Amino acid sequence: MNTLSIRGLSKSFHRHLRQDASTIQVLRGVDLDLEQGTCTALTGASGSGKTSLLRCVWRTYRPTDGTITLRTPGRELDLARADDQTVLSARRSVMSSVTQFLDVIPRVPAVDLVASRGTTHEGARDLLRRVGLPEELADQPPATFSGGQKQLVNIAMGLAAPGRLLLLDEITASLDRARRSDIRAVLRHYKDAGVTMLAVVHDSDALGPLVDRVVELRDGKVLTA
Numbered sequence: 001m002n003t004l005s006i007r008g009l010s011k012s013f014h015r016h017l018r019q020d021a022s023t024i025q026v027l028r029g030v031d032l033d034l035e036q037g038t039c040t041a042l043t044g045a046s047g048s049g050k051t052s053l054l055r056c057v058w059r060t061y062r063p064t065d066g067t068i069t070l071r072t073p074g075r076e077l078d079l080a081r082a083d084d085q086t087v088l089s090a091r092r093s094v095m096s097s098v099t100q101f102l103d104v105i106p107r108v109p110a111v112d113l114v115a116s117r118g119t120t121h122e123g124a125r126d127l128l129r130r131v132g133l134p135e136e137l138a139d140q141p142p143a144t145f146s147g148g149q150k151q152l153v154n155i156a157m158g159l160a161a162p163g164r165l166l167l168l169d170e171i172t173a174s175l176d177r178a179r180r181s182d183i184r185a186v187l188r189h190y191k192d193a194g195v196t197m198l199a200v201v202h203d204s205d206a207l208g209p210l211v212d213r214v215v216e217l218r219d220g221k222v223l224t225a
Helices: 050-058 084-093 110-115 121-131 147-159 177-192
Strands: 002-014 023-035 039-043 065-072 075-078 095-098 165-169 196-200 213-218 221-224
Touching: 002 050, 002 196, 023 050, 023 196, 023 221, 039 050, 050 095, 050 165, 050 196, 084 095, 095 147, 110 121, 110 147, 121 147, 121 177, 147 165, 147 177, 177 196
Parallel strands: 039 196, 039 213, 095 165, 165 196
Antiparallel strands: 002 023, 002 065, 065 075, 213 221
8 A cells, every 4th residue: 555645746936036036846747656664765966856845745845736645544635735733633643754954942851852752751762772872862952962963863853753654854964884774773663664764865875775766856857766
């Protein structure tokens, strides 16, 4: 069964600050299916539309046209047309997202940040350990962490309750080889449990054998699917 089906997805932005009020189209009729329990890697040059596609699925961006059908037991939800409250409910229950940047309340310990995303403190500590954060940092706020350590907290927050669909945006870009291996092991656990993943990567090998299919975007269109 497909967890996510995208049909005719388009997204345009209006450049209101320009005198000519021009329009830029970043996605052009994207069709894409994600089977349950698979990992699909999105590749392509900068500006090809990879992150915009993720943001449309997460509904940071409202699509200009098309449908984004998320299937859960007994229900189908079109994320392109759903109202904001329905989208927020889906984010809490059946979707999760990990970006490249950590944006959290200052002075809150890492373990509390992860626990706030839907797991116990014991589960949060275990997850932080599994992604490779030194144990002595779990009770410290991430403000003084290195860039890579902040990203580990960010990843743990996104994985605390991944639901059925997990969106990943260049999550290993700032990590060394050992930490990347840790992250792949954690993601493998969730994938084996049936979580579907859509991952933006610049290097198609970044997630290694986790990837079932590579989809290339160019000028907002799918070249390989």
